[in-house]
Amino acid sequence: MPVPWEALIPFGLVTALFGAAGTLLNVSKRAQNQGKPPRYHIDSWEEMMMDRDQRLTGHARKQTSEPVAPEGFETSSVWYTEKTQ
Numbered sequence: 385m386p387v388p389w390e391a392l393i394p395f396g397l398v399t400a401l402f403g404a405a406g407t408l409l410n411v412s413k414r415a416q417n418q419g420k421p422p423r424y425h426i427d428s429w430e431e432m433m434m435d436r437d438q439r440l441t442g443h444a445r446k447q448t449s450e451p452v453a454p455e456g457f458e459t460s461s462v463w464y465t466e467k468t469q
């Protein structure tokens with residue numbers, strides 16, 4: 385049975401480089417999310433909760449169980465206004 389050995393080098397290269405790209409993307413996404421998997425399909429409620437987490441902890445993916453809000457929490461929110469036409 386003829387085996388196309390010469391095709392194994394490009395096949396190995398393509399496989400290795402797809403693996404390297406995927407691993408680097410995984411590492412990059414996790415580094416931006418404090419080691420957690422990235423969030424997908426975020427709705428406006430979850431965006432508001434991530435805004436709140438950002439104001440409470442300094443990062444949108446970090447959470448706290450501290451019952452007292454940090455200094456300046458009362459005044460750090462944003463009032464979103466309607467977009468004009």
Ligand SMILES: *[C@@H]1O[C@H](CO)[C@@H](O)[C@H](O)[C@H]1NC(C)=O
Nearest residue numbers: 406407409410411414419421
């Ligand atoms: C990304 O990396 C994490 C651990 O570092 C692993 O659990 C996860 O399966 C990886 N995801 C992919 C798509 O390789």
